[in-house]
Amino acid sequence: MKLLRNTWYAAAWSRDVGADLSTRELLGEPMLLYRKHDGAPVAMIDRCPHRFAPLSMGKRVGDGIECGYHGLQFDCSGACSKNPHGDGRIPPGARVRSFPAEDRHGLVWIWPGEPSRADASLIPDFSHLVSPGLKTVGDEMTQKAHYELVVDNLMDLSHVNYLHAPYQQVDDFLQAKHDVVQDGSALESRRTVAGTRAPQSFRPFLDDPDAPVDYWLNIRWHAPGCCLLETGVVPAGRPREQGLVRIGTHIVTPIGAASTQYLYASSRNYRLDDPDADDETVRWQQMGFHEQDKPMIEGVQTRMGERELFSMRPVLLATDAAAIRARRLLAAMIDAEARSDQPVPAAIA
Amino acid sequence: MKLLRNTWYAAAWSRDVGADLSTRELLGEPMLLYRKHDGAPVAMIDRCPHRFAPLSMGKRVGDGIECGYHGLQFDCSGACSKNPHGDGRIPPGARVRSFPAEDRHGLVWIWPGEPSRADASLIPDFSHLVSPGLKTVGDEMTQKAHYELVVDNLMDLSHVNYLHAPYQQVDDFLQAKHDVVQDGSALESRRTVAGTRAPQSFRPFLDDPDAPVDYWLNIRWHAPGCCLLETGVVPAGRPREQGLVRIGTHIVTPIGAASTQYLYASSRNYRLDDPDADDETVRWQQMGFHEQDKPMIEGVQTRMGERELFSMRPVLLATDAAAIRARRLLAAMIDAEARSDQPVPAAIA
Amino acid sequence: MKLLRNTWYAAAWSRDVGADLSTRELLGEPMLLYRKHDGAPVAMIDRCPHRFAPLSMGKRVGDGIECGYHGLQFDCSGACSKNPHGDGRIPPGARVRSFPAEDRHGLVWIWPGEPSRADASLIPDFSHLVSPGLKTVGDEMTQKAHYELVVDNLMDLSHVNYLHAPYQQVDDFLQAKHDVVQDGSALESRRTVAGTRAPQSFRPFLDDPDAPVDYWLNIRWHAPGCCLLETGVVPAGRPREQGLVRIGTHIVTPIGAASTQYLYASSRNYRLDDPDADDETVRWQQMGFHEQDKPMIEGVQTRMGERELFSMRPVLLATDAAAIRARRLLAAMIDAEARSDQPVPAAIA
Numbered sequence A, B, C: 001m002k003l004l005r006n007t008w009y010a011a012a013w014s015r016d017v018g019a020d021l022s023t024r025e026l027l028g029e030p031m032l033l034y035r036k037h038d039g040a041p042v043a044m045i046d047r048c049p050h051r052f053a054p055l056s057m058g059k060r061v062g063d064g065i066e067c068g069y070h071g072l073q074f075d076c077s078g079a080c081s082k083n084p085h086g087d088g089r090i091p092p093g094a095r096v097r098s099f100p101a102e103d104r105h106g107l108v109w110i111w112p113g114e115p116s117r118a119d120a121s122l123i124p125d126f127s128h129l130v131s132p133g134l135k136t137v138g139d140e141m142t143q144k145a146h147y148e149l150v151v152d153n154l155m156d157l158s159h160v161n162y163l164h165a166p167y168q169q170v171d172d173f174l175q176a177k178h179d180v181v182q183d184g185s186a187l188e189s190r191r192t193v194a195g196t197r198a199p200q201s202f203r204p205f206l207d208d209p210d211a212p213v214d215y216w217l218n219i220r221w222h223a224p225g226c227c228l229l230e231t232g233v234v235p236a237g238r239p240r241e242q243g244l245v246r247i248g249t250h251i252v253t254p255i256g257a258a259s260t261q262y263l264y265a266s267s268r269n270y271r272l273d274d275p276d277a278d279d280e281t282v283r284w285q286q287m288g289f290h291e292q293d294k295p296m297i298e299g300v301q302t303r304m305g306e307r308e309l310f311s312m313r314p315v316l317l318a319t320d321a322a323a324i325r326a327r328r329l330l331a332a333m334i335d336a337e338a339r340s341d342q343p344v345p346a347a348i349a
């Protein structure tokens, strides 16, 4: 699995990383996650350099860990801090690979690339997740598919009119104005339908569900797998600021070649304290992501087997523009990284 | 998996293919099966040429289908008939591979070879399945084994005296007269025992179960995996026309390298309307095929692993004659097909 | 899987091999095990040379077996003794590979190497298992790990202070006197702690559990996978003969590359007829072997994947001395065997 290394990946929702040792497979590696006493997240390979025991089977000792097999201790940087055997000298090489880790916007982020380049300001902006003006509801799931197939699903939102019909379907959506815009290494696909029927997913929250609305659906992709989806409706002709808006968070992190961690959330700007609106979101996420997207994406993976997309010569459509551009941009970034020791430039023309 | 391509394979019992989209793995491919409004069967690869979604997750539109992911439509020949995106032009190459398909004798047959050579008259004769003079009872199962191991089982019927004893055992069967006869690309193995005790499977249906009978057991193989087995008993010395006869249908279609679809039935010329005789058949198929043949054939597959039969240098016995000849004939047909673009000759000397 | 061939492997506890055909995967092969009428054990490949049916699906005929598929018979040496087909001649090559097998000390041993070299006196001494002065309690389990990882676990007993704490933990154990001694092709690791607190596992059986004891823990390895572990406590300063002693039997036999058969037992020299002491042992074996060792060893296998230990450059500690020496000794024995047709010398310097 060729991966972009010098970038931030979301390892978990912040709320799911605590003082106790936890482990999850990420980026093809077993990843040990926990928090120091000051709350800072720690990420390292979940494998002792002695006899390769899972460190997650050991225990916390201070801010470090003790291997549960023969008791080597490591500090939170991964350096061996105690050898209980023989003369107690620390053997050279007794070190666990750790990763720069950051808590940001309700997510724990890890950097698998060159540690000195790990700049927290490069973490994509998901500040809406912690905005007091929005109510956020989310969870996570595993997709048994290559992470780029999950990104493809997000970057080609025409699928909402088929896979998610009738709940998310929008009349005239497939012929709507559609722009694909590159912004540095990010890519945005924007669709607008003026004066249409509000989709079912917004109707319960509109004063007059049958009045025509202007509808928009923008998705912003930040390499390699962070997507931010904005959907909104506003009475036709009124400014967007007055509309009902949902910001979708869709962050995929590769687990292995055909397995992806998918963190998702929806943040709405209306009925912030309404548990019924929360329930509506949970129901949609269950139906849309678990019962519609997941079987379809995993079905595609089954049909592709171990083949790479372009080697199968897909028939490309107008609606593929953003997804294909994202794939090409990512491939170029991975190639550039492989060819040089230079930091990947922020923008790839 | 090397397969004979210019031949008919049974895809399913006709009764199991209806107007709704269904899918099954056959010949190493996901196969979409359904019927047009006029009842004609349709078979195509269950994979959209756009982003490779399973078409079986979509829906019927007229005699064609609509992909459930982004809505491309295909007619029943596999040609794209509608593109709902952008300017709506049909992209070149937007075509699903379809297969000639025929309903014949209660089975749906598909032709994975050159379509222009698909001649329905080449479908082997299983007309007994729909003969009003016979009562047929059958079903299907999956064998986790290479299809040639299932054919071997059928072509060496000496196993009935061991694996299916005592129900199907026949005294003196292993020393019985045994002819192997080639008929074009078909092969027939014929065994006869004169004046023997009727096997248990026939005894409930004989006037005098203890009177000596003439017994015969013929199996006819039609490449690559269609077998027709005729078993009969008649009071010793009387013409076969007066006997009790069962025609067994045993049709195997490769799913993958170690997985086989096995369609089976038994058609009898006695007690046509007797539900007890039906039950007796169902019980035997359950015991003989599911509880005796299947574990043995799958046990052989386990013991062979991924090795090819001849590479393991099997010790061959007199009773192997038909099975080995069928294997050699099939290998020659596959080789001939690989070497030329000419149609495979009907008879291979 | 490279294996030492000219050596004895434990196939099963003697009590688990009877007159009926049984089969288990061992040494990468399906192994048929049963006993002749005189009680002698028989071991052969569980695969008929005709069409590769599992012989274990057949039946006993005298001291031999009849294949359940087409009825070939084999004597207990594996030679074909009857061909029921055609003229009945025994085809050359109709032979099943059998293995020298011996019943010794409550275990059935098999020799996968050159049969003429199978000398029962080379079976390692596990006579304590049948000693009337000891009470033995044991069982078996499968470890989903390479057998050398299970041997590593046994040969580095420092793990008892971590993985098996507090039940087996011994104060000052990691700094205890530790000798590793080679004795021919066997290796012994001996640890002694004078005047310490008795570990919890012995306390219920001591007159004064709080009095200081001398403690010892010796493990003897006999290539490739037979370990004998002696643990004892005696009131400080008294001779070992007066102590409480447990002899642990730990015998691993490779099943496949990441799967190991593990036979274990504990033989104690105290409270021979006390069912509570038996229960205490069973509880410890369940907790220690099944709930502590097994997840850890299988966790290590998961973290190593298909990689070989040294290729991963483990950080070695003082406590690794015996385990690493055993690995090197075994590798040298396997290499020597591969390089020559000469018997492997009893001692490898």
Ligand code: FES
Residues within 6 Å of the ligand: A048, A049, A050, A051, A052, A053, A067, A068, A069, A070, A071, A072
């Ligand atoms: S494996 Fe961690 S200390 Fe041995």
Ligand code: FES
Residues within 6 Å of the ligand: B048, B049, B050, B051, B052, B053, B067, B068, B069, B070, B071, B072
């Ligand atoms: S995958 Fe079928 S239309 Fe996109």
Ligand code: FES
Residues within 6 Å of the ligand: C048, C049, C050, C051, C052, C053, C067, C068, C069, C070, C071, C072
């Ligand atoms: S497989 Fe054993 S006799 Fe045929």
